[in-house]
Amino acid sequence: MSSAAEQETVAEQGAAGQRGPVAAVNGVQRRAPGMPAWPGAPMPLGARFRVGPDGVAGTNFALWAGGAEAVDLCLFDDEGVESRHRLTELTHEIWHGFLPGVMPGQRYGYRVHGRWDPWTGGRWNPAKLLLDPYARAVDGDYGPFGMSPEVYGHVRDWPQQQVADTVRDERDSAPYVPKGVVVHDEAPDDEWMDDRRPKTPWADSVIYELHVRGFTRTHPDIPEELRGTYAGLAHPAAIEHLTRLGVTAVELLPVHQFAHEDHLLRRGLKNYWGYNSIGYFAPHAGYAASGTRGQQVGEFKAMVRALHAAGIEVVLDVVYNHTAEAGELGPMLSLKGIDNRGYYRLQSDARRYADYTGCGNTLHVVQPHVLRLITDSLRYWVTEMGVDGFRFDLAAALARSMHDVDMLSPFLAVIAQDPVLRRVKLIAEPWDVGTGGYQVGAFPPLWTEWNDRYRNAVRDFWRHALPDVREMGYRLSGSSDLYAWGGRRPYASVNFITAHDGFTLRDLVSYERKHNEANGEGNRDGSNDNRSWNCGAEGETDDERVRALRRRQLRNLLTTLLLSTGVPMLVAGDELGRTQRGNNNAYCQDNEISWLDWGLLDDPEWRALFELTARLIKLRHRHPVLRRRAFFSGRAHSADGLRDLAWFTPRGTEMTERDWYAPAATLGMYLSGRDIPGRDERGAPILDDSFLAVLHAGERPVSFVLPGPPWAERYEVVVDTSREEQDAAPETAHRAGTAITVPARAVLLLRVCS
Structure with a gap:
């Protein structure tokens, strides 16, 4: 444990950065004077631009920070000069104020004052600029070579590593972190007049999991400046592929604003998948072609409208179980500095985090304000951004009450009664990494689930590894052993053979071992339980007999999936024979390993696979016996x-x-x-x-x-x-x-x- 004297020394070293100017211009730190905020209103949370009845235009700011002693709103001009405005109004643990003249496009953040006491879970540090949890847009990113030490609430380079997280870092983080952006999100009434939500019944659904960036990054018929963006996915060339294939919904890998882990940045990599959220209301700025000062919001909405016009629903893969702030040694970006004890599950030793996610922290969903953050976010994406449903990453972590998974938990209860959320598609990844976290078949009516028992059975059957056919019989016919209770239907089972996490379908029949060397972790990452068969040769081969067998196995797997009762989920590119070269954990590969290779459509052997997949989907749409709404008797x-x-x-x-x-x-x-x-x-x-x-x-x-x-x-x-x-x-x-x-x-x- 560090002494008070040691902490004072560190505080003195950084005091000038805290008390003095805070924005760097030509190498000189400076700060503009701030004007006092008007009282404003505590509701709604976040930054909301409005024009008052007196004709005064401005923005109301409201932040829940239950244990804070003071909150400063920080505005940044185009040169990075900061002005601070103390929010003096406190209503029901919400700090709020109205600033006239603050218009859409304004960048902002918060500094929250309070006691630094990691031993009791208190980690307030006003030297750190914090992202508004309700920010509608985010501008900026982290450095390409790693997070700066200033981004951490503790002194990262403290010599005594065992107490590193207990020594407060007083250096200013503002020059090194993204900022929230004020967005005029009270759109005209006619903005969605031309939008027609498809509202495809569950039983008729065919889901297509894709990555916004990777899906169009190399598409030759999409303008280069639009590739890898929301606008690229909205392009007619991208939508044509989806409609020709016949899918009814796209499930987008995370599009909430996310951060890249420091260890990846230092290796020259990034978090490609995006399961590292830091802004639950903001479309990820890196996927915007039109700009990041609020333009990403309109671009996302335009993408949704274009997909809806083609009869395709939009489902978001959402990560509410943890954030990018990791554990006690992680960065301070938002919630950790607003109220660490209020937002995260802590152990009995409050210096440590309870980790049911494998990512360092777990959101404390039992807390009313955390539950409100999540449900406000979900409703926002449905009502204002137009999405049609959600797939919840590690949903079992959200269903934990105190420690155990509880199907009567506050989160599940709130969703069940919410008049907006209970009407959209809800998909659970029904497990987490904690004790008792595997909950396949246990989520209540209203929910569907990723069915990994389907995945395992089909993989094992086609590599001739099942001891008998009992498991296969259940999986082909809708998994009644898992879901025939409480009035649930066969479509409670989302059937899949591959997902973003693991081998692609082509790699499943080409590799028996993972090949993750490109990730820089010594091939230790990723699952070793792949249930794959390489058909006689590891990796790519010129042996035509092996290649022909692999193509046949791909046809077998896709045909099995699309003839099974339940909701089929395809992964983008599996219908084209996409390969990740044996990488079964390509979460950090923002390159050709992960991007779709559209040249495969020009190869007759892979084009034939696409044509078969489209034919099977059409057959499924044409015949209700293949997409039953009730279990077989x-x-x-x-x-x-x-x-x-x-x-x-x-x-x-x-x-x-x-x-x-x-x-x-x-x-x-x-x-x-x-x-x-x-x-x-x-x-x-x-x-x-x-x-x-x-x-x-x-x-x-x-x-x-x-x-x-x-x-x-x-x-x-x-x-x-x-x-x-x-x-x-x-x-x-x-x-x-x-x-x-x-x-x-x-x-x-x-x-x-x-």
Whole structure:
């Protein structure tokens, strides 16, 4: 523990920086005098430009800082000169004031005064400029070679490392941190008049996970200045790919303003994925083509409108479980300096942070003001930015009450009753890294979940690693073992085989080991449990037999995903055979490793994969039996004994309990199109074709007897993944009761014919 004398010495060394000028101009620090703020109002939080009834235009500033002793609002001109304005009004722990003449585009931040006492969790330090948690836009970034020591609340280079975080750093951080921007977000009433939200029902949804920057960064038909931006994603060339593919929603990797970790910056890398949020209301400035003084807000809205006009919903991947401030040795950027104890979960030793996220800190969502921050942010993105839903990163961390995951937690309760949020798409990543954090199947009705048990089963089946087919049966038919409770529906399961985190689909069939050397962490990062199979060679190869097998495996995986009951999620580029060269943790690779290679569309072998994917999605949209709104019953619905779902062995017989437990590489799934639950838009019963899907993971062909009456009289082959070109031959018909040869490692989809 450092002595008081040691801390005084450090304070004296930096005192001039705190008491004197604070902005650097031509190497000289200077500060402009500030004018007193008017009282203003405590609501709403954040910086809100307005014109009062007296005609005076200005901005109201309001900041929750419960334990603070004083708050200074700091304004910055274009040269970086700072003027400070003390907020003297305090209402219900909210510091507020109105400054006339402060217009949209003004950059600002806060300095919050209070006691420096890390041992009790108090880390106030007015030398540090803090980002407004409610800032609608953010201007600026951190240095390319690492965060400056001034950005830390403690003396980062203190010689006694065990007490480094206890010694307050008095150097000014303002020249080194981004600033909030005042935005005129009370838009005219007609701004959204031309916006038509698609409102696709869950059962009809096909989700496409993409990265705003990486999706268009190399697109040849998008102007270079728009590539990698919101405007680039709104470009007709980008939207054309999405509509040709047939997806109904894009799930955008984090677009909240985020920061780059210091250890990455020092290695010449950046946080590419963006799971390091620091501004929950601000679109990430790095994705804006039009400017960062508020223009990014309008550009984001224009992107949403363009996607909506194409019938595509916008879902945001949001990170409310932790922030970019990390643990006690992390930087001081916003919440840590506003009220560390009020915003973060701390251990019994309040100097330390409770970490259920693996990122150093966890937001204390049980606290009313933290819960309000999150829900205010969510409502803002829905009502003012036009988004249609959210995927919650490490959602189990948000559902923790005191320590345990609690499905009656304040966060889940508030979402369930909120008139705005309960109407949008809600997707949970149903786990965190803490004890008891794995909660797949446990989230309450209203929520859907990423189903990693689907991912694992499908990967294992196609590498012939499942001990039997029980798990596969559940996953193909909607995972009723996980979700058939509380009135939940099959679309509670978001089925995926790949996601941003892990191998791409092509790498899944090309690598058995991760190859993350480019990340600079000695290949120690990323999961070792990939459930992948390289088809006989590690990495890229000229062996055409291996290459052909890999392409077949890709067709098998995509076909399985798009024929399964539940909501399928594709990852951008998997339909093109995108590779990350074996990197299964490309979070810091803002380069060709992560960007989509649009040249793949010019290669016939990969273009064929795209065409198959689009054909399967179209087939799914056309046939409600492939996107059921209710779980299968397995019971007969007619006198002939025909059931809505039946399972068959290669002998053409229905599977028995013994068959489910026996090792097998082949599974036949019969989907009946009769009496599908629900009604069409005219109120009539839903009738559809019936299908038989045969999945065979064995390395040799197998003879499969097609089930006879009452199941079918004839069958017609619709999809055969053993063929490179799906439309190269006419559909093939077979009589029921006859044996057909299913090629090695293939899926056959057969339509039942009368």
